[in-house]
Amino acid sequence: MSATNEGRQRGVIETRSIDHVPASERHGKPWHQGPFWFTGNFVLVTMVSGFLGPTVGLSLGYACLAIVLGVGFGTFFMAFHANQGPTMGLPQMIQSRAQFGSRGAIVPFTATVFVYVGFIVFDLVLATQALQTVLPGGRWFWYPFLMLVAVVLAVIGHDLLHWVQRWLTPILLVFFGVFTVYAVAHVGNAPEAVESGWTLTGFLIMFSVAAGYQISYSVYVSDYSRYLPTDTPARGVITWTYLGAGASAVWLMCLGALLGTHLEAPDAVGSLVTVGNDLFSGFGTLLVLISVPALLTICAVNSYGAMLTSASAVDGFTPVQPGVRARVTGIGIIAVLSVIIALALPSDYLGSFNNFVLLMLYFLIPWTAVNLADFYLVRRGHYAITEMYNPNGMYGRWAWRGLTAYVVGLLAMIPFMSLSFYVGPAARALDGVDIAFIVGLVAGGGLYVLLTRGLDLTEEAARIEESNRELNGLVSRGLAVPAATDHLGSEL
Numbered sequence: 001m002s003a004t005n006e007g008r009q010r011g012v013i014e015t016r017s018i019d020h021v022p023a024s025e026r027h028g029k030p031w032h033q034g035p036f037w038f039t040g041n042f043v044l045v046t047m048v049s050g051f052l053g054p055t056v057g058l059s060l061g062y063a064c065l066a067i068v069l070g071v072g073f074g075t076f077f078m079a080f081h082a083n084q085g086p087t088m089g090l091p092q093m094i095q096s097r098a099q100f101g102s103r104g105a106i107v108p109f110t111a112t113v114f115v116y117v118g119f120i121v122f123d124l125v126l127a128t129q130a131l132q133t134v135l136p137g138g139r140w141f142w143y144p145f146l147m148l149v150a151v152v153l154a155v156i157g158h159d160l161l162h163w164v165q166r167w168l169t170p171i172l173l174v175f176f177g178v179f180t181v182y183a184v185a186h187v188g189n190a191p192e193a194v195e196s197g198w199t200l201t202g203f204l205i206m207f208s209v210a211a212g213y214q215i216s217y218s219v220y221v222s223d224y225s226r227y228l229p230t231d232t233p234a235r236g237v238i239t240w241t242y243l244g245a246g247a248s249a250v251w252l253m254c255l256g257a258l259l260g261t262h263l264e265a266p267d268a269v270g271s272l273v274t275v276g277n278d279l280f281s282g283f284g285t286l287l288v289l290i291s292v293p294a295l296l297t298i299c300a301v302n303s304y305g306a307m308l309t310s311a312s313a314v315d316g317f318t319p320v321q322p323g324v325r326a327r328v329t330g331i332g333i334i335a336v337l338s339v340i341i342a343l344a345l346p347s348d349y350l351g352s353f354n355n356f357v358l359l360m361l362y363f364l365i366p367w368t369a370v371n372l373a374d375f376y377l378v379r380r381g382h383y384a385i386t387e388m389y390n391p392n393g394m395y396g397r398w399a400w401r402g403l404t405a406y407v408v409g410l411l412a413m414i415p416f417m418s419l420s421f422y423v424g425p426a427a428r429a430l431d432g433v434d435i436a437f438i439v440g441l442v443a444g445g446g447l448y449v450l451l452t453r454g455l456d457l458t459e460e461a462a463r464i465e466e467s468n469r470e471l472n473g474l475v476s477r478g479l480a481v482p483a484a485t486d487h488l489g490s491e492l
Contacts, residue, residue, distance in 0.1 A: 014157025017330075018311045019322040020385055021089040022471065026229040028162070030236030033082060035169040036162055036224060037244035040301060041217075042172050043294050044126045044268040045119070046249055049213050050256020051266055054194045056202030063196075063257040066203045070210025071249045077368050077441075078217045079242035080376070085225030086232040087381050090388070091308040092222040096367070098383055099374045099402035099448070102316040102391045107406060109313040111363030112219045113334075116306035118360060119216075120150075120299050120338040121345070127295040129269045130288040143342050146296060147335045153300035154307070154331045158227060161304065164297050175290050179272070180255055182279045190262045201431040208434050212361050214249060215437060218368045220305035306334040316391070358419060358434075365437045366409030369445030370402050378452045384460060384467035394463055401451040409444025413437070 016025075053063025081092065088095055093112060096105045128142040153160060225237055259271045269288050276284020307330035311320050320326055375381055387393035415424040418434035427434055 013155060013324055014159065014327070015322075015324050016158075017322040017327045018091055018094050018308055018315060018320065020389075020471070021226050023089075023230050026086070026089070026227055028228050030228065030232055030240050032162055032166065032240075033225060033237060034240040034244035036165045037217075037221075037241055038248045039165040039168045039172060039294055040298050041245050041248040042169075042176070042252060043123065043298050044130075044252075044272075044288075044291055045122055045295075046213070046252040047256040047259075048268050049209055050253035050258075051260040052209055053202075053206050053257040054192075054196050054260040056205050057196055057199040058202045058206060058257075059196040059198065060188075060257055060261045062198050062203060063206055063261070064254045066206035067210045067253045067257065068250055070207040071214055071246050071253065073207075074211035074214030075242050075246040075249070077215050077372065078221050078245055079238045080372055081218045081221045081368070082225045082241040083222075083234045083237050084375055084381075085222035086228035086230055086237060087234075088222075088383060088385065089226050089230070090222070090385065091226065091312065092218075092220050092305075093309045093312050094388060095222075095383065096371055097312075097316075097388045097399075098379070098395050099370050099399060100406070101396045101399035101402070102388075104396075104398040104403050106313045106316055107403065108364065108367035109309050111360050112309045112367075113306050113313075115216060115219065115360040115364065116302045116309070117334065117338050117341065120147075120302045120306075120334070121342045123295045123299045123302070124338065124342045125345070126268055127292050127299075130292050130295075133269065133273060133285050133288055139343065143339050147299070147339050150296050150299035150303055151331055151335045153297060154303040155328055157304065157327070158224065161297060161300060162224065164293070168294055168297065171290060172294065175287055176251075176255075179276055179279070179283075179287055180251070183255065183258055183275055186278070187262045187275055188258060192261050194261065196261060201433050204430070204433040204435065208437065210249070210253060212358070212365075212437050214245065215368060216361055216364065217245065219309070219364055220301070223305055223308060224301075303331050303334050303338075307331045310334070316397070362413055362417060362436060362440070363410065365413065365440035366406045366444035369409060369441045369443075370405050370448045373445040373448045374402070374452070377449055378455065379457065379460070382461070382464055384463040386467040386470050387463055394460060401448060401455075405444050405448035405451060408447050409440045412443035413440040 050063070050067065053060070053066065058066065084090075084092070084095060093105065093109060096108060099105075100107065124143050124146055125139075127146050128139055131137075131142060131146075153164065221241065225241070228237065256266075256268075259266045259275065263271055263274070272287045272291070273284035276287045278284075307327060310333070311322075311326055311330050314320055384394065387395055391397055413436035415426040416430075416434065416436040416439050417424045418427040418432050418436075423432060424436075427436075
């Protein structure tokens with residue numbers, strides 16, 4: 001192994017960004033995806049989603065059933081994206097160039113960055129509310145301070161984020177396990193604060209929210225599996241990702257439904273403090289403080305992913321030199337933008353924020369459909385990696401098949417969208433139920449498969465062999481795959 005690669009592996013700060021991860025730097029085990037995504041999803045934002053169940057008229061049992069089914073469905077897509085990481089060694093959004101082109105990929109990229117920033121803002125708000133239960137200071141202090149901590153985690157990068165998530169998992173399991181047992185035994189026996197039962201409309205709404213929440217993770221899941229060895233079994237990566245992300249989502253959403261059913265006007269921080277302190281003085285406060293590190297690490301995860309996506313978008317138009325400088329600059333810009341938006345939010349931000357996130361998710365659904373259809377049904381995981389960094393290569397600048405399927409999938413969703421400011425005719429016919437994500441998945445993915453039926457993969461097979469030889473040659477010389485052909489063969 002060359003000194004260059006040894007330095008990349010042993011250095012404190014990760015130097016990879018949108019470039020390919022060579023086999024010599026691969027490390028980790030499939031089970032590492034389990035605790036990473038368990039903790040990544042074990043945040044107060046997830047619990048807030050469960051509050052929806054009682055508000056749409058569902059009893060606790062029906063709300064939890066809708067959550068289990070919705071999470072189970074949505075996590076399927078997320079987990080199958082995770083397998084792309086070890087197979088290709090690329091960030092999640094870079095490999096979208098094979099479907100959309102080096103410049104065409106900016107269409108889903110733009111929506112992805114806004115979703116990242118939106119979730120960062122929500123995490124900052126909840127983390128600040130948690131800290132303010134015991135510490136002084138307003139949001140003008142806490143938002144920048146917390147964002148700075150997240151930036152440090154994101155800059156150090158992949159391995160530190162995995163390490164922190166792994167060690168937070170048992171802590172969260174113990175403390176929230178105790179809280180959940182107490183909440184079920186005591187809060188569950190209290191009178192219901194809202195009238196609930198069964199409604200088909202409410203059930204479908206809760207299912208859609210749970211599924212859509214999980215699908216939103218698809219845009220960066222392989223960012224954290226791309227360092228796994230190339231021979232990592234697909235079954236292991238998919239299974240551990242599915243179990244980790246699914247288990248924490250079901251747990252916290254159902255806990256949110258329990259609290260929402262029996263507490264008046266529940267909120268994430270206040271509910272934990274109230275119920276936890278009933279168990280013994282200070283336990284609820286301790287619980288929300290333990291939640292803060294998980295919120296900060298997912299802020300870092302979102303910042304890291306937003307940096308990769310932004311750099312990928314810029315690189316489609318002007319070459320970006322991968323490395324520490326590009327990573328720090330990109331993460332810094334995302335951090336500043338997130339803090340500005342968080343400070344600008346009104347006190348009644350929650351409704352508008354949820355609309356914002358849901359609107360952005362609409363733009364991501366056709367992307368995941370096209371991307372997975374290409375990977376599993378069309379090209380079956382075989383790509384010419386170096387061609388993705390070549391703006392004049394075989395994947396082109398604007399790939400019409402992927403873009404057409406994406407746009408058609410997005411347009412097909414419009415009648416089924418249900419927002420506070422717009423309800424489509426199909427959604428009105430369904431009493432406001434939003435099943436747009438199902439329509440987008442079917443329309444986008446199905447059309448892409450049809451458009452690629454006549455795609456000749458013979459030439460691509462030859463390019464794949466050539467790409468593999470080129471990658472092996474770069475690795476043997478201690479070099480890395482750059483973000484454009486202008487840099488091909490030059491050290492980072």
